Amino acid sequence: MSIIKYTYKDIYFENNVISTEKYRVNEDNLWICAENEVIGQGTLSGTINTDKEFDILFLSDCHLKADYQLRLTIGVEKTGFYKYDNDTISVLKEIRSNQTSDKDAFIDQNHDQTYWFSIDRENKRLRFGKGYMLEKLVVFEYEFREKTIPNIFDHMKYMGFSKIDKYPDSCIYWRYAVTQDISPIIISPQQITLEMLDKNSATLIEDLSNECMYLYSNIVGPNVKLNTDDFPDFASAINYSIVTPGKLCFNKLKEKAGEFSGPLETYLRVTVGINRGDSPGIPFVLEIWPGGHYSPIHNHSNANAIIKVLHGSLTCQWFRSLSKFETKPYDTLVLGAGEITWLNDRQFQTHRLYNHNISGNMCATIQCYMYNSTDNLHYEYFDYLAKNGQKNQYTPQSDWDYLSFKKLIKEEWSNYKQNLPPIDRDKIN
Numbered sequence: 008m009s010i011i012k013y014t015y016k017d018i019y020f021e022n023n024v025i026s027t028e029k030y031r032v033n034e035d036n037l038w039i040c041a042e043n044e045v046i047g048q049g050t051l052s053g054t055i056n057t058d059k060e061f062d063i064l065f066l067s068d069c070h071l072k073a074d075y076q077l078r079l080t081i082g083v084e085k086t087g088f089y090k091y092d093n094d095t096i097s098v099l100k101e102i103r104s105n106q107t108s109d110k111d112a113f114i115d116q117n118h119d120q121t122y123w124f125s126i127d128r129e130n131k132r133l134r135f136g137k138g139y140m141l142e143k144l145v146v147f148e149y150e151f152r153e154k155t156i157p158n159i160f161d162h163m164k165y166m167g168f169s170k171i172d173k174y175p176d177s178c179i180y181w182r183y184a185v186t187q188d189i190s191p192i193i194i195s196p197q198q199i200t201l202e203m204l205d206k207n208s209a210t211l212i213e214d215l216s217n218e219c220m221y222l223y224s225n226i227v228g229p230n231v232k233l234n235t236d237d238f239p240d241f242a243s244a245i246n247y248s249i250v251t252p253g254k255l256c257f258n259k260l261k262e263k264a265g266e267f268s269g270p271l272e273t274y275l276r277v278t279v280g281i282n283r284g285d286s287p288g289i290p291f292v293l294e295i296w297p298g299g300h301y302s303p304i305h306n307h308s309n310a311n312a313i314i315k316v317l318h319g320s321l322t323c324q325w326f327r328s329l330s331k332f333e334t335k336p337y338d339t340l341v342l343g344a345g346e347i348t349w350l351n352d353r354q355f356q357t358h359r360l361y362n363h364n365i366s367g368n369m370c371a372t373i374q375c376y377m378y379n380s381t382d383n384l385h386y387e388y389f390d391y392l393a394k395n396g397q398k399n400q401y402t403p404q405s406d407w408d409y410l411s412f413k414k415l416i417k418e419e420w421s422n423y424k425q426n427l428p429p430i431d432r433d434k435i436n
């Protein structure tokens with residue numbers, strides 16, 4: 008049996024490209040095997056387009072006849088977890104298509120899907136999911152009933168795929184098991200309570216990456232806001248500009264109506280600062296969302312981002328992947344003024360933002376982006392899902408720089424106020 012180095016490039020280990028020395032593929036029956044960093048725990052995913060059953064495995068040795076194995080077999084009519092203990096094979100959990108109406112437990116035939124298998128020594132749990140490696144995206148799981156940690160986990164030193172026709176389009180290893188997701192809401196240490204900790208309903212910035220911490224510290228201050236002493240009506244003036252024909256924002260939105268899929272799928276981008284080369288486009292962007300407007304479903308070049316609502320409110324919807332087959336959000340959250348959310352390469356990366364308010368109620372957000380320090384690719388686009396279901400590239404553009412925009416809106420607002428009709432005091436009284 009010949010073993011050669013696995014040379015596929017898109018393998019990540021906690022955001023780092025893994026040394027290909029560790030990855031091997033047997034060309035005879037196309038299975039891939041790699042060392043598991045932490046014995047007994049880890050998650051392995053592959054993006055695969057197939058209509059035939061295949062396995063994701065953790066094993067005691069780097070070959071398919073290893074004495075100890077935990078296998079996830081994903082099929083068209085049957086999916087299950089199986090334990091191999093020397094010559095004994097046990098079915099831990101099995102779901103058959105004639106016993107369930109849930110099609111998610113099986114292969115998504117004839118299109119790409121990301122399948123993952125998580126083994127969790129401490130919680131004695133196996134999990135199967137699709138899309139990002141998240142608890143919210145678990146399709147089904149199995150928990151060992153033993154009081155002590157089952158012996159099998161202590162043998163899980165390798166991992167891989169078998170019965171696949173070709174290399175996965177993408178293959179990601181995470182050294183942790185999928186346990187509990189991190190909340191989308193970031194709060195300050197002064198706000199957190201025992202209830203929040205218990206329910207996992209909020210995140211502290213210290214829980215996130217250095218890149219998120221850097222971005223957060225730039226925009227969290229109370230003075231990062233729209234209405235300031237030098238222009239206390241900035242938000243009202245933007246609203247006026249959006250809803251009044253011929254005004255700055257109205258005209259720009261009209262000009263951008265064909266950018267994605269129609270006049271409501273538009274928003275305004277006001278860039279703050281310059282492109283420093285560590286983010287897709289300029290890192291700080293004031294985004295203005297007219298009432299009823301929304302973005303296409305899109306992702307963020309696997310970058311980190313922090314989003315703070317400066318004015319109004321906004322609905323965030325998150326998706327399992329960027330695909331015409333994944334247009335139903337797996338989670339949704341309404342953010343109010345002052346609230347802050349985040350995303351990174353493995354959580355909340357694919358989203359749609361929607362100002363659910365009626366016309367005249369714009370929402371303004373400050374969004375900031377930064378690549379992982381380990382990202383040497385610097386993919387400069389946001390990929391989005393077009394109306395026809397195709398994935399397109401969007402180059403982050405600037406409608407105005409911040410100071411020019413503020414000046415123009417201020418002038419417009421000043422003209423509006425000067426031309427207001429005189430107040431009829433008799434009518435007021």
Ligand SMILES: [Fe+2]
Pocket residue numbers: 305306307358
């Ligand atoms: Fe976005």
